[in-house]
Amino acid sequence: MAVADFVKSARESFRVGWKIESNWTDPVLFATYQIIRPLASLLIVAFIVIIGASVSAAGSLFYNQYLAWLIVGTAFYAYVLQAMLGMSLLVFIDRNRYEILKNIYISPGTLHPYIIGRGLVSVVNGTISVVLTLLFSEAIFNGVLHMNIPLNLLGVNLFMLIPAVILGIIGLLAIGYMLCALSIVANRMEFILGDSVSGIFFLLGGVIFPISLLPGPVQAISNVLPVTYFLNTVRESFGLLPVSNYTSDLALLGVTTLVALALGILVFRGAEQRARKLGLFDRKSEY
Amino acid sequence: MISGPTIRKDLSNNLRAAYARMWVRLRGSNRDPIALASEIGLPILTIGAYVILYHAIGLPASAGAAVIVGGAMIAFWTNVLWNMSSQWFWEREQGNLEMYMVAPVSRMSILLGMALGGSLNTAIRALGIVLLGIFVFQVPFQVRDPFSVGLVFFLTLAALYSLGMLFASLFMLYGREAWNTANLLQEPVYFLSGAYFPAIYAPIVPFGLQVAGSLIPMTIGLDAIRRLVINGASITSIWPEVLALIACILILFPLARHSLNYMESLGKKEGRLTLRWQ
Numbered sequence: 001m002a003v004a005d006f007v008k009s010a011r012e013s014f015r016v017g018w019k020i021e022s023n024w025t026d027p028v029l030f031a032t033y034q035i036i037r038p039l040a041s042l043l044i045v046a047f048i049v050i051i052g053a054s055v056s057a058a059g060s061l062f063y064n065q066y067l068a069w070l071i072v073g074t075a076f077y078a079y080v081l082q083a084m085l086g087m088s089l090l091v092f093i094d095r096n097r098y099e100i101l102k103n104i105y106i107s108p109g110t111l112h113p114y115i116i117g118r119g120l121v122s123v124v125n126g127t128i129s130v131v132l133t134l135l136f137s138e139a140i141f142n143g144v145l146h147m148n149i150p151l152n153l154l155g156v157n158l159f160m161l162i163p164a165v166i167l168g169i170i171g172l173l174a175i176g177y178m179l180c181a182l183s184i185v186a187n188r189m190e191f192i193l194g195d196s197v198s199g200i201f202f203l204l205g206g207v208i209f210p211i212s213l214l215p216g217p218v219q220a221i222s223n224v225l226p227v228t229y230f231l232n233t234v235r236e237s238f239g240l241l242p243v244s245n246y247t248s249d250l251a252l253l254g255v256t257t258l259v260a261l262a263l264g265i266l267v268f269r270g271a272e273q274r275a276r277k278l279g280l281f282d283r284k285s286e287y
Numbered sequence: 288m289i290s291g292p293t294i295r296k297d298l299s300n301n302l303r304a305a306y307a308r309m310w311v312r313l314r315g316s317n318r319d320p321i322a323l324a325s326e327i328g329l330p331i332l333t334i335g336a337y338v339i340l341y342h343a344i345g346l347p348a349s350a351g352a353a354v355i356v357g358g359a360m361i362a363f364w365t366n367v368l369w370n371m372s373s374q375w376f377w378e379r380e381q382g383n384l385e386m387y388m389v390a391p392v393s394r395m396s397i398l399l400g401m402a403l404g405g406s407l408n409t410a411i412r413a414l415g416i417v418l419l420g421i422f423v424f425q426v427p428f429q430v431r432d433p434f435s436v437g438l439v440f441f442l443t444l445a446a447l448y449s450l451g452m453l454f455a456s457l458f459m460l461y462g463r464e465a466w467n468t469a470n471l472l473q474e475p476v477y478f479l480s481g482a483y484f485p486a487i488y489a490p491i492v493p494f495g496l497q498v499a500g501s502l503i504p505m506t507i508g509l510d511a512i513r514r515l516v517i518n519g520a521s522i523t524s525i526w527p528e529v530l531a532l533i534a535c536i537l538i539l540f541p542l543a544r545h546s547l548n549y550m551e552s553l554g555k556k557e558g559r560l561t562l563r564w565q
Contacts, residue, residue: 025464038474040474044484048337051484051491052341053344188322192321192325209339
């Protein structure tokens with residue numbers, strides 16, 4: 001398939017995906033829905049830290065630094081949530097609810113650009129959540145509560161942030177691609193898949209605590225997840241971790257992303273063959 | 288001349304409908320061991336992350352116990368949202384809603400069956416979450432008054448599922464809004480109910496937040512349960528919560544009934560009860 005055709009199909013898929021996800025309401029309400037969920041997640045962890053600071057003997061400097069570290073991690077975790085939950089449900093919704101998966105599969109565009117296009121909708125939703133969460137955090141914790149947390153949105157190093165975000169998104173889309181493949185061959189697993197993977201990343205990816213607090217063998221798993229290096233590099237670009245580690249973290253993010261990409265393609269091919277053999281593209285299962 | 292059903296016959300039909308709907312829910316949710324295991328295991332991932340966060344910021348181990356109880360109660364909230372509130376939406380998408388509408392029973396009996404089945408199912412999962420949480424994280428619990436724990440737990444579920452019945456009627460005519468609204472009511476309620484905090488009614492938590500959280504029955508029930516099972520409190524110290532939960536049930540259940548009748552009538556007038564793929 002020519003690159004131009006692939007891009008065209010992915011663009012159309014993005015357009016359809018965007019309409020499905022956003023045109024059920026007006027843009028203001030849609031944006032509100034996009035912000036409330038990640039903001040509430042952020043407030044949960046922020047309040048835990050504030051409660052911790054109120055009962056602990058440690059100085060406020062530790063808690064302020066920890067809060068900034070936590071805000072950035074939680075904000076960028078929105079990409080993980082959007083990609084994992086959105087892409088794990090994609091096949092289920094198109095096969096069971098709208099009953100169009102088989103039509104897309106037999107079209108000249110095939111499923112690949114369709115999935116990428118729909119995945120990019122999750123990326124856009126994630127970006128909206130990240131930007132709004134960071135802005136709200138700055139406004140609430142530094143503006144309203146005057147906590148002086150070391151979070152300077154204007155001081156972020158974009159030359160460090162942009163490559164980290166691009167690589168991180170590619171890694172997440174590759175994992176989402178795997179989830180789509182598994183959804184094609186699995187039955188009634190769509191809700192479990194996305195929740196499991198995002199839950200594992202939440203626990204092992206260093207979202208709300210440093211992975212050094214995990215038991216040794218579990219840390220080994222954290223060290224092979226792209227999410228761990230994605231959040232590290234993002235925090236380094238915000239100046240919340242030593243910048244000297246950035247290059248090695250970015251390289252590890254690149255390697256883990258490549259592995260995820262290769263695995264994604266491999267798993268998808270396997271699932272596609274199995275689905276064709278067993279006639280799963282138009283299987284409809286209800287609860 | 289055809290005579291109408293007697294009250295006894297009517298009651299019997301409705302109870303049988305509730306039982307049938309409960310049976311379907313119990314059977315449907317427990318037939319797949321992978322789903323059952325994941326519904327117990329998945330919350331442990333999130334709970335684990337919060338317990339480690341508590342450890343990182345130097346909070347005591349009892350805070351970990353609070354988050355395990357909160358995680359177990361969240362299972363009920365998730366069930367209320369996705370299997371009660373959104374249920375008419377799913378049923379309409381699958382073409383079952385019209386069958387419920389023409390059945391010679393009250394829609395409330397069907398909702399009651401869903402609530403009974405859902406609460407029993409979730410109780411099994413919540414117990415699994417608590418036991419697994421205690422085993423994995425070794426957090427302390429001290430239960431001195433098990434009868435009060437049972438009473439508060441029952442009242443909390445009754446209030447929570449009454450709220451679920453009210454939401455079910457409000458969600459009845461929703462299209463894709465149902466999905467998005469259920470999503471929207473997850474994390475904000477986790478936050479407002481203090482499910483992942485050591486305590487919502489602590490002095491450090493702003494008063495406005497405590498008031499907003501108290502509008503959700505889970506917040507009140509969760510606080511009482513935590514005090515009973517973590518602090519070893521007795522019924523004498525949690526009676527305001529008991530009264531508040533009873534008040535919630537007395538308000539929410541009749542409200543759900545009125546709301547259901549209104550939304551059903553509105554749906555018939557606007558022809559939206561059989562619309563799919565909105």
